Amino acid sequence: MAATGTSYPMNGGNGLHSYTNNSKFQRGPADAIKQMTNTAIVDNNVSFASNNTTTIRVGDMGCSVGPNTFLSLQNILQSLRCKMANDSIEYQVFLNDHTSNDFNTLFAQSVPHQDSYYVAGVPGSFHGRLFPAASLHVVHSSYALQWLSRVPNSVLDCNSPAWNKGEICYCSGATGGGKEESIVGAYKEQFGMDLGCFLNARASEVVGGGLMLVVIPGRSNETSHSKVTSNVTYSLLGSCLMDMAHKGLISEGKVDSLNIPIYFASPEEVEAAVEANGSFGIVTMECIKQGRGPGTAESKARAISAHIRAGMEELLKLHFGDDGDGDRQTVFPMDELFRSYEHKLLTCGFFQGDNSGEAFTLFAALKRKHQ
Amino acid sequence: MAATGTSYPMNGGNGLHSYTNNSKFQRGPADAIKQMTNTAIVDNNVSFASNNTTTIRVGDMGCSVGPNTFLSLQNILQSLRCKMANDSIEYQVFLNDHTSNDFNTLFAQSVPHQDSYYVAGVPGSFHGRLFPAASLHVVHSSYALQWLSRVPNSVLDCNSPAWNKGEICYCSGATGGGKEESIVGAYKEQFGMDLGCFLNARASEVVGGGLMLVVIPGRSNETSHSKVTSNVTYSLLGSCLMDMAHKGLISEGKVDSLNIPIYFASPEEVEAAVEANGSFGIVTMECIKQGRGPGTAESKARAISAHIRAGMEELLKLHFGDDGDGDRQTVFPMDELFRSYEHKLLTCGFFQGDNSGEAFTLFAALKRKHQ
Numbered sequence: 139m140a141a142t143g144t145s146y147p148m149n150g151g152n153g154l155h156s157y158t159n160n161s162k163f164q165r166g167p168a169d170a171i172k173q174m175t176n177t178a179i180v181d182n183n184v185s186f187a188s189n190n191t192t193t194i195r196v197g198d199m200g201c202s203v204g205p206n207t208f209l210s211l212q213n214i215l216q217s218l219r220c221k222m223a224n225d226s227i228e229y230q231v232f233l234n235d236h237t238s239n240d241f242n243t244l245f246a247q248s249v250p251h252q253d254s255y256y257v258a259g260v261p262g263s264f265h266g267r268l269f270p271a272a273s274l275h276v277v278h279s280s281y282a283l284q285w286l287s288r289v290p291n292s293v294l295d296c297n298s299p300a301w302n303k304g305e306i307c308y309c310s311g312a313t314g315g316g317k318e319e320s321i322v323g324a325y326k327e328q329f330g331m332d333l334g335c336f337l338n339a340r341a342s343e344v345v346g347g348g349l350m351l352v353v354i355p356g357r358s359n360e361t362s363h364s365k366v367t368s369n370v371t372y373s374l375l376g377s378c379l380m381d382m383a384h385k386g387l388i389s390e391g392k393v394d395s396l397n398i399p400i401y402f403a404s405p406e407e408v409e410a411a412v413e414a415n416g417s418f419g420i421v422t423m424e425c426i427k428q429g430r431g432p433g434t435a436e437s438k439a440r441a442i443s444a445h446i447r448a449g450m451e452e453l454l455k456l457h458f459g460d461d462g463d464g465d466r467q468t469v470f471p472m473d474e475l476f477r478s479y480e481h482k483l484l485t486c487g488f489f490q491g492d493n494s495g496e497a498f499t500l501f502a503a504l505k506r507k508h509q
Numbered sequence: 510m511a512a513t514g515t516s517y518p519m520n521g522g523n524g525l526h527s528y529t530n531n532s533k534f535q536r537g538p539a540d541a542i543k544q545m546t547n548t549a550i551v552d553n554n555v556s557f558a559s560n561n562t563t564t565i566r567v568g569d570m571g572c573s574v575g576p577n578t579f580l581s582l583q584n585i586l587q588s589l590r591c592k593m594a595n596d597s598i599e600y601q602v603f604l605n606d607h608t609s610n611d612f613n614t615l616f617a618q619s620v621p622h623q624d625s626y627y628v629a630g631v632p633g634s635f636h637g638r639l640f641p642a643a644s645l646h647v648v649h650s651s652y653a654l655q656w657l658s659r660v661p662n663s664v665l666d667c668n669s670p671a672w673n674k675g676e677i678c679y680c681s682g683a684t685g686g687g688k689e690e691s692i693v694g695a696y697k698e699q700f701g702m703d704l705g706c707f708l709n710a711r712a713s714e715v716v717g718g719g720l721m722l723v724v725i726p727g728r729s730n731e732t733s734h735s736k737v738t739s740n741v742t743y744s745l746l747g748s749c750l751m752d753m754a755h756k757g758l759i760s761e762g763k764v765d766s767l768n769i770p771i772y773f774a775s776p777e778e779v780e781a782a783v784e785a786n787g788s789f790g791i792v793t794m795e796c797i798k799q800g801r802g803p804g805t806a807e808s809k810a811r812a813i814s815a816h817i818r819a820g821m822e823e824l825l826k827l828h829f830g831d832d833g834d835g836d837r838q839t840v841f842p843m844d845e846l847f848r849s850y851e852h853k854l855l856t857c858g859f860f861q862g863d864n865s866g867e868a869f870t871l872f873a874a875l876k877r878k879h880q
Contacts, residue, residue: 193641228641232629241612245632256640258603258629261616269627270564270599 167426167499172213175351178421178503179217179276186275186348193228194218197274199264200282201233203240208247210280215255218276229255234268237261263287265335269343277340280353286399287332290324293397300324303394304380307372308401309363322363329401333411341417346508350418356403356500358425366402367495371442374486378479387471388458396457408502418504428497439483443476538797538870543584546722549792549874550588550647557646557719564599565589568645570635571653572604574611579618581651586626589647600626605639608632634658636706640714648711651724657770658703661695664768671695674765675751678743679772680734693734700772704782712788717879721789727774727871729796737773738868742813745857749850758842759829767828779873789875799868810854814847
């Protein structure tokens with residue numbers, strides 16, 4: 139059974155605030171992932187095609203609109219060509235994301251690649267079935283599975299111990315008194331259900347011996363949720379929203395009811411979901427710690443603000459588009475929010491000591507068991 | 510070798526002038542086509558799947574954004590389910606059109622159908638390869654193949670006998686002195702090349718025994734080009750543009766250089782292309798004469814104007830967007846054009862006698878020969 143998915147597409151097009159122009163962060167651990175992808179595909183223990191296969195089909199789940207999708211696919215296809223060593227095999231690539239994703243921008247970017255593989259776009263939630271049975275040889279999903287299909291109900295319920303008042307992410311590190319544990323628990327449960335739906339759907343769609351390559355921002359088994367860099371940055375964004383609420387620019391209730399549906403899982407949690415599903419074996423599971431990267435605090439603050447804006451603008455617009463104050467429709471002050479956010483990143487000590495937390499990327503190569 | 514395709518997408522979205530809301534004309538001979546489609550698919554002489562086929566793949570070439578695509582596909586899938594009589598077979602539908610087609614609107618319309626078949630969008634020109642070899646069981650193309658990949662060069666060359674000065678379609682019936690023959694010849698040659706490219710590409714992509722169902726507006730073998738209803742209507746649109754040029758609203762040279770890249774073929778011409786290709790056998794070839802339909806002259810004039818606008822607006826915008834008069838950018842008076850067009854349809858005698866010409870739809874069912 140597929141979870142009912144809510145769609146928060148990345149900013150489309152090619153403009154200043156587009157995801158296309160603000161998704162460099164995802165390229166951070168690209169070299170390590172590229173190497174692990176190559177190894178997983180070329181590894182002789184993986185055999186995802188029978189002798190008479192003439193087409194290898196690759197699905198990219200949650201592809202969004204950015205250029206990263208095509209960099210990953212090029213790498214996967216290079217490895218596949220190396221593995222197959224058969225010039226007569228053709229490759230078909232399926233680019234999946236929610237129906238509201240900007241497929242036209244995506245397709246426009248795909249055109250230069252069409253001489254080496256055939257492209258198709260597949261609209262819909264990857265928490266449910268999207269492809270015929272046993273029709274995919276390789277599935278790839280990069281920086282997508284951290285998105286939950288929905289905000290857990292209890293987090294939105296002011297009578298629940300998990301009510302996430304005054305915060306927009308599931309773990310700010312600032313809360314206490316058992317509240318945090320309830321909220322984290324609700325998010326963890328939702329992540330487990332969503333990953334379960336994803337694995338169930340893919341188990342039907344991937345051929346026996348086929349590969350699934352999953353890249354998600356997460357945390358190590360030892361890292362607490364409040365130390366995850368993204369939670370620190372989201373929490374700061376939440377505090378900027380509360381500042382705006384205190385100034386009367388937006389309603390405090392609207393900030394209370396905003397919850398970013400993202401969860402940062404540990405390798406143990408991903409392993410548990412794979413084992414519960416039972417259709418895939420774990421070939422590789424790595425937790426890569428991301429470096430701090432070069433640049434001044436100013437340039438980093440600007441880049442973080444732009445990156446978060448590309449991913450969050452649509453969600454913020456949807457949530458704050460109408461402030462609920464009778465008939466008065468207000469335009470949400472997006473520019474002001476991200477100016478104050480950039481300023482807060484610089485002044486709150488985010489770039490001093492280890493105040494910016496730790497960032498990890500989980501890489502998992504899963505092999506579909508033969509039935 | 511694929512022809513280099515120029516894209517003139519139908520009006521996207523769901524608005525007043527959208528193709529979605531102005532494509533009812535294509536439904537004209539729908540019942541006859543539905544019946545012929547059913548017969549072609551269910552006919553026992555056609556066998557497009559081997560015993561171990563678990564997925565039937567259907568490609569719709571030049572699907573545009575309108576609802577007609579899904580009506581046709583539902584009919585095809587009903588016939589396929591009847592033919593296959595195997596509940597474990599799954600169906601995957603590929604919706605193809607140019608990259609600039611409004612795939613997001615198309616995908617939004619496709620959602621209610623996803624429980625019965627899997628949907629994918631394929632961007633690119635159907636004059637070239639779009640799919641892996643032998644990967645499609647049924648190909649459908651409706652009201653798309655009349656579009657040429659380009660305007661023939663000679664028609665744009667003021668030194669050629671085929672220069673189409675003062676007209677926007679290849680045959681208005683008003684020209685003479687051998688000029689018309691040259692223009693028709695140039696268009697006919699381009700249509701032959703384009704259909705050849707289409708057949709070559711599909712010959713590679715369709716499985717042996719697979720079916721191709723082609724619906725195109727055309728003419729009977731006996732009907733002269735100048736008597737084709739669409740040529741009459743395009744010619745009237747051209748005369749409205751010339752009226753605007755005479756008023757100084759647009760440049761006459763721009764009207765001279767505008768040529769709608771559409772050709773209306775006869776069954777003989779389609780047969781010749783299929784035979785020249787050699788990979789398909791003709792199962793059925795029908796030329797259906799369209800009735801006049803109900804409605805007053807006023808309601809028909811309004812409907813024709815709206816229909817032509819939905820298909821031509823993008824082409825007109827591209828052509829007249831800049832009138833070439835130095836730095837002066839003008840906004841093309843689209844509303845004014847289609848008001849005067851509707852008025853001319855009513856006053857020029859279009860609805861009297863047989864001044865509106867004759868409209869035919871060609872239906873061809875082609876079977877991919879086994880290699």
